[in-house]
Amino acid sequence: MxxxxxxxxxxxxxxxxxxxxxxxxxxxxxxxxxxxxxxxxxxPFCHLHAGGNLYPDISTEQCKVLMKQSIDMARLFPQSIDQRPTFISIPKTETYKIKDLQDRLVVLVDYYKTLIKEDPKNEILGAPEEYYNTYNKEDLEHLAKQEAVKTPKTANQWMTNALKLVDYKQLKTPVILVQEYGWNLxxxxxxxxxxxxxxxxxxxxxxxxxxxxxxxxxxxxxxxxxxxxxxxxxxxxxxxxxxxxxxxxxxxxxxxNVKRLIEFKAAYVSKWQPIDGPIPELIFHGKRGTPNGMVQLTPYCNDYYQIHGMTKDITLFDNGLIQSKNNQAQPKFNEAINDRIESGWKKNDIEERTQNAINLVTKFVPTFKSATLGSAPLYGAQQIPGDDPIxxxxxxxxxxxxxxxxxxxxxxxxxxxxxxxxxxxxxxxxxxxxxxxxxxxxxxxxxxxxxxxxxxxxxxxxxxxxxxxxxxxxxxx
Ligand SMILES: Cc1cc2nc3c(=O)[nH]c(=O)nc-3n(C[C@H](O)[C@H](O)[C@H](O)COP(=O)(O)OP(=O)(O)OC[C@H]3O[C@@H](n4cnc5c(N)ncnc54)[C@H](O)[C@@H]3O)c2cc1C
Structure with a gap:
């Protein structure tokens, strides 16, 4: 048998x-x-969403769940976690409010303290008091004048390195540095x-x-x-x-028969010039799907940087987010997207979208103009149960x-x-x-x-x- x-x-x-x-x-x-x-x-994945700070539109409750679940996964796979912080900013052109992000962060610090009380081993995002730091205009001006740091240890040192590159005058203040780490798939x-x-x-x-x-x-x-x-x-x-x-x-x-959404997305790999010290992941918030969609620059080793840009010509795609239809549990992508999933990408598609991604980052990091294509993109589709795309x-x-x-x-x-x-x-x-x-x-x-x-x-x-x-x-x- x-x-x-x-x-x-x-x-x-x-x-x-x-x-x-x-x-x-x-x-x-x-x-x-x-x-x-x-x-x-x-x-693919690259970011440990330990607090949902990449998502200004989601509920505080979801942010707490993301924090708890991220801590659990980081404890299970510590060798996949890249302990560098994330720089969170809102460009002056955008309607999002820093105050809303800060209010959420206050709740998250309290929640993080509760998790540590339940089990001290949950303290994997550093001390709760250091979970996030905010930087006003004067702080930014002061840190921008400091020397870059080869091996940053403190939040201020990471921020100093970021300010060597970011055109912070375009950003609302305060700017935030949060202990959301990289995640290596x-x-x-x-x-x-x-x-x-x-x-x-x-x-x-x-x-x-x-x-x-x-x-x-x-x-x-x-x-x-x-x-x-x-x-x-x-x-x-x-x-x-x-x-x-x-x-x-x-x-x-x-x-x-089940209701679900599926979404195809891609992140682009670029190679940049060597810089004086490692930088945090950089986030410039913006309305998803518009030409000002969020920009995410994720640092890797040896001067490689991964880019997400939440615009239709970078990370998102026409008909990239689709829903199951009557009597069909499995939504079906169109031919153009299916080809990318099943047969890989065409060379000109990779070059064009990676260049679009580099151009978008250049808006906030002017020297990123010199970045070039690093490799094929990381891409895939994720499912979303039900019908709420956010x-x-x-x-x-x-x-x-x-x-x-x-x-x-x-x-x-x-x-x-x-x-x-x-x-x-x-x-x-x-x-x-x-x-x-x-x-x-x-x-x-x-x-x-x-x-x-x-x-x-x-x-x-x-x-x-x-x-x-x-x-x-x-x-x-
Ligand atoms: C561009 C992009 C960036 C993302 N970034 C992040 C991030 O930074 N952080 C984060 O937490 N999440 C991120 N996500 C979401 C994350 O990728 C998904 O949540 C996660 O990978 C889903 O894992 P899964 O195991 O459910 O599905 P998948 O990773 O899709 O795995 C499903 C597996 O099933 C296999 N399979 C399917 N059918 C069959 C079959 N009939 N027989 C045998 N095998 C089969 C497939 O080959 C596949 O390996 C991102 C998603 C995308 C698209």
Whole structure:
């Protein structure tokens, strides 16, 4: 008789790998199917949204959830976290108010203190009193005159380095520096893949597309689903759909109709001149989808910088945000977007959009004019459950017995989803009640930093990105 797995997870993005690793941590046998050659190889991420400060339009409640979930993920994958702060500003041309951002930050500091009180190990964003700093006109003028700092340690030193480059006279004051860090997807993917390969509790199937799912729940067998791949059929008790923006395809196969949005987006990789010291991530807020959409400049190693520009000719695309239609759980992108996802980008498309991105940054960082194309963009699509396009926290839903659908919007929600699924499979008697909750994942913790360094570099190269994108600006022990 063929083996029966407790859980079958379809999709090895950040959500699927965290679910598989958390199941394995409790000794729960599972099988993870990923159609690509490595895990965490679909929708990209670069920013740990530990407070939602990149989103002036979302509720304070969502900002708190993003902070908590980001802390949880940073504790799980510390080697993927780049501990440099984020510079948050509003250009004078924009209607957003600094006061609104500040009011939210006050609430976030209190909330961060509560999280630390619950568990002192949650203090991964520095001291709560230092979570953010504000800089008025006089502070900016003073710091702009200071020497750049090779290895910045304090908020003022990071701000000094930023002010060597940013034309701050265009910005409303105060300007904010917040402890939202960088998040390296290659390093997270490498650690997860090494851990999944190592643990006997997970059968990791790479290069394996799930082509069909057979619902055998009504047959009263020892399992509920048959998962078909090209060469095999696997019997499993509990099905987890973590297919990212393609979760709708599995829903359709199960005759489930669900409302969801999917959005295709891209971030561009540029190479710039060497500068005197590292800079924070730079954010210039602006109304999404307008020519003044938010600009985000993310520093990487070796003078590489990634750019998001929330305009239609940079990060966003015509018909890039689409909704499921009647009787169709899976929204379908048009041909132009599908081609980019399935076959890669045309050279002139990459050059044109990267140049648009460089031009947008140049508005606020004049010397960025000299930046050039660094590599192909990082791109992908994310799902948004329901029909609210500004929702930034999505978790999990349980549409029917023995079936969970991960609906994360931001990578930070992955551990929350894994925990909710582990609770559910106990309620549905797939596994006996877990007696001791484990706060650490020893499988992940057993992977040495050197192995993460090696595999993350290999993954970046294999995916045709510069190796530097797999390194942290601020190296960690
Ligand atoms: C441009 C961009 C920038 C972003 N930046 C950030 C950021 O800075 N911070 C942040 O937190 N979030 C960010 N996000 C969101 C983040 O990328 C997503 O939240 C996250 O990657 C979703 O993970 P997932 O595992 O649900 O889905 P995915 O990453 O999409 O993974 C799904 C996986 O399922 C596999 N799959 C699908 N169908 C099958 C099948 N039939 N058989 C086998 N495998 C299958 C796919 O190959 C894929 O690997 C960004 C998104 C985009 C598009």
């Amino acid at each position: 063929s083996k029966i797995y407790n859980v079958g997870v379809i999709g090895g993005g950040v959500s699927g790998v965290v679910i598989a690793l958390e199941l394995a941590k409790y000794g729960i046998e599972n099988i993870l199917f990923e159609k690509k050659e490595s895990v965490v190889n679909s929708s 290659f390093r997270l993917g490498a650690q997860a893949q090494l851990a999944l390969t190592k643990t006997p509790q997970c059968n990791l199937q790479l290069n394996t597309n799930v082509s069909k799912i057979e619902d055998v729940r009504h047959l009263n067998l020892d399992y509920n689903w048959k998962i078909h791949t090209k060469n095999n059929i696997y019997n499993i008790k509990y099905l987890v759909n973590s297919c990212g923006f393609k979760t709708g395809k599995i829903d359709e196969a199960l005759n489930l 929702l930034r926290v999505g978790e999990v839903s349980f549409p029917s017995k023995f079936y969970a659908r991960s609906e994360i919007i931001k990578a930070s929600s992955a551990l929350t989803v894994a925990n909710q699924i582990i609770t559910k499979i106990q309620e549905e008697h797939i596994i006996p009640k877990i007696k001791t909750v484990l706060t650490k994942n020893d499988i992940l913790n057993s992977i040495p930093k050197e192995s993460i360094n090696t595999l993350s570099s290999e993954l970046a190269i294999q995916r045709q990105y510069p190796e530097a994108l797999a390194k942290l600006v601020i190296d960690r022990d």
